Amino acid sequence: MLIVIGAVIVTPTVIAIAHSFTNWNPGYASPYVGLQNYTLLLHSAQFHTILRNEAFLLIGVPFWIAIPLLLAFLLYERVRFSGLFGAIFFFPATASPALMGILFTLILGPEGPLNSFLKSLGWKSPPDWLVTANLVKPVLIAVVAWATLGTGIIIFTAGLSAIPPELFEIAEIDGATWWQRLRFVVLPALHRLIEMWTVILVITVFVALFPWIYTLTNGGPGYSSTTVDYDIYQNALTNGYFGLASAEMVYMLFLIGAVLVVVWVLFGRRRGGEDFV
Amino acid sequence: MCGCCSDGAAAVKTLSRHAASPSRTFFVAICTLPMLYPFLFLIATALKPQADFVSNPSGIPHHLTFANFSSAWGVADLGSALLHSLLAVGVGVVLTVSVSAAGAYWFYLHRSRLSTLLRGALVATMALPPPVFIIPLYVLISTSGLANNLFVLGVVYAGWNASFGLYLVHTYMKRGMPPDVLDAAQIDGASRPQILRYVVLPLLRPVLATLSVLAFVWSWSDLLISIVLIQDPGRRTLIPATALLTTRYNTDLPANAAAVVIALLPMLLVFLLGQRHLRRGLLAGIGK
Numbered sequence: 351m352l353i354v355i356g357a358v359i360v361t362p363t364v365i366a367i368a369h370s371f372t373n374w375n376p377g378y379a380s381p382y383v384g385l386q387n388y389t390l391l392l393h394s395a396q397f398h399t400i401l402r403n404e405a406f407l408l409i410g411v412p413f414w415i416a417i418p419l420l421l422a423f424l425l426y427e428r429v430r431f432s433g434l435f436g437a438i439f440f441f442p443a444t445a446s447p448a449l450m451g452i453l454f455t456l457i458l459g460p461e462g463p464l465n466s467f468l469k470s471l472g473w474k475s476p477p478d479w480l481v482t483a484n485l486v487k488p489v490l491i492a493v494v495a496w497a498t499l500g501t502g503i504i505i506f507t508a509g510l511s512a513i514p515p516e517l518f519e520i521a522e523i524d525g526a527t528w529w530q531r532l533r534f535v536v537l538p539a540l541h542r543l544i545e546m547w548t549v550i551l552v553i554t555v556f557v558a559l560f561p562w563i564y565t566l567t568n569g570g571p572g573y574s575s576t577t578v579d580y581d582i583y584q585n586a587l588t589n590g591y592f593g594l595a596s597a598e599m600v601y602m603l604f605l606i607g608a609v610l611v612v613v614w615v616l617f618g619r620r621r622g623g624e625d626f627v
Numbered sequence: 628m629c630g631c632c633s634d635g636a637a638a639v640k641t642l643s644r645h646a647a648s649p650s651r652t653f654f655v656a657i658c659t660l661p662m663l664y665p666f667l668f669l670i671a672t673a674l675k676p677q678a679d680f681v682s683n684p685s686g687i688p689h690h691l692t693f694a695n696f697s698s699a700w701g702v703a704d705l706g707s708a709l710l711h712s713l714l715a716v717g718v719g720v721v722l723t724v725s726v727s728a729a730g731a732y733w734f735y736l737h738r739s740r741l742s743t744l745l746r747g748a749l750v751a752t753m754a755l756p757p758p759v760f761i762i763p764l765y766v767l768i769s770t771s772g773l774a775n776n777l778f779v780l781g782v783v784y785a786g787w788n789a790s791f792g793l794y795l796v797h798t799y800m801k802r803g804m805p806p807d808v809l810d811a812a813q814i815d816g817a818s819r820p821q822i823l824r825y826v827v828l829p830l831l832r833p834v835l836a837t838l839s840v841l842a843f844v845w846s847w848s849d850l851l852i853s854i855v856l857i858q859d860p861g862r863r864t865l866i867p868a869t870a871l872l873t874t875r876y877n878t879d880l881p882a883n884a885a886a887v888v889i890a891l892l893p894m895l896l897v898f899l900l901g902q903r904h905l906r907r908g909l910l911a912g913i914g915k
Contacts, residue, residue: 361763361767362762425655429647435655435659438662441898444905445848446850448850449887453665455873501909505910561870565870565874583851592762599762
């Protein structure tokens with residue numbers, strides 16, 4: 351246990367942090383360069399673009415929460431075949447993101463089904479979604495919404511089934527509409543679960559988009575869809591800048607930490623000791 | 628409806644206070660279309676002759692063909708890639724489950740402040756995702772001559788999944804395995820290995836099944852770790868082979884679709900058989 355986790359995860363992480371202060375050249379001397387990698391990144395226009403991309407993608411988080419929440423609440427009441435529907439929503443979330451990325455390159459391609467559908471609606475020349483700089487990030491947000499929907503529904507459905515049904519009955523007797531029950535019964539009861547899902551989504555934005563970017567856009571056009579995890583891969587394995595990639599990794603950890611602090615503050619007072627991360 | 632979906636349906640049946648509403652059911656059915664359509668399109672494309680695809684890219688195929696499957700299978704050498712994936716993921720799953728079970732059992736038997744701290748530290752490595760450790764791991768592995776080794780890839784998968792495994796199995800043990808059970812077995816004269824074999828493992832079977840399914844799905848889905856650690860084209864695993872096929876031979880889209888179908892089938896199979904475990908593992912992961 352100790353050896354496997356130690357060898358695979360802990361040792362490399364420590365090595366990377368140590369080497370982020372060097373001009374790391376595996377197999378050769380790696381001279382110490384102090385904070386050079388860090389300042390280089392801070393002054394790099396490319397790294398600024400990447401940070402802006404990450405910030406833009408974080409705009410997706412409220413959508414990635416709201417859509418599964420609404421669907422989970424819909425599925426919760428008076429729907430037949432809800433198990434079957436749940437499975438249909440869930441499967442894409444368990445399928446390999448890399449494969450789903452390839453599938454979406456076909457769907458979003460210039461001659462793909464989305465554009466032929468839009469043409470049939472009368473849009474003469476719909477855009478090429480994955481190679482247009484100011485469309486590619488919204489498209490990514492939509493694709494991630496599709497891919498995370500099933501997981502969100504599972505989590506919120508579990509949360510809903512833990513709410514005493516009497517609460518809904520009382521609300522209904524008092525004349526609460528569907529919307530009011532969502533607002534005043536579901537949202538308060540699922541507060542902690544929504545917070546956890548937010549944490550998972552934030553981490554996803556920073557560390558789990560690699561297979562999507564790799565298959566859908568290769569970070570392009572230009573750097574307009576490059577994420578930190580994709581850039582770490584590029585810097586180390588394509589460009590051979592291992593020290594720079596390590597410094598970028600350290601920045602990434604700090605950024606995740608910073609955003610999670612914001613999430614924690616936004617969600618207000620501290621509850622329970624059971625933390626996810 | 629398949630048996631695996633029944634728990635959700637049963638929950639709704641007992642909870643809903645009113646009869647099912649056809650209009651709402653219909654509305655939800657409409658909502659599932661965006662989830663289903665991409666897969667229908669994928670299968671239709673994979674079965675379409677190239678010429679048919681050019682003239683009719685998004686409609687129903689006019690003729691069916693399996694030529695795309697054989698061309699994808701041949702060009703990307705998916706047969707070997709499938710075997711490589713089975714080997715690496717197989718090693719990964721077996722190692723994840725055994726290491727997690729052994730680790731959790733050890734922590735269950737040895738309770739002290741130090742062991743709690745150690746367990747916390749091991750579980751906390753869950754917070755270190757592959758983009759954090761993959762680059763230095765690549766350097767370590769390639770400088771020690773272990774690159775392009777599928778067995779090593781399996782070990783890496785285990786290291787990646789074992790922190791969650793430890794958490795999952797240990798939590799399950801604490802809740803579902805009172806120490807009295809072990810004591811009783813000991814009083815009856817059972818030896819340590821016998822207790823493990825006849826008492827602990829049978830009790831752990833459900834959680835180990837859940838962990839196996841999760842470890843399979845995660846490792847099978849992986850692109851990043853495999854594409855970095857296995858760069859020899861002759862040893863690629865299935866997902867990287869498929870991803871590289873689609874970037875290199877971008878023009879033959881039906882063959883790309885066929886490759887995706889091939890790589891997806893094992894995942895669909897595991898999903899249909901183990902959906903309950905996937906849900907359970909997911910919910911355990913968020914502390915439900």
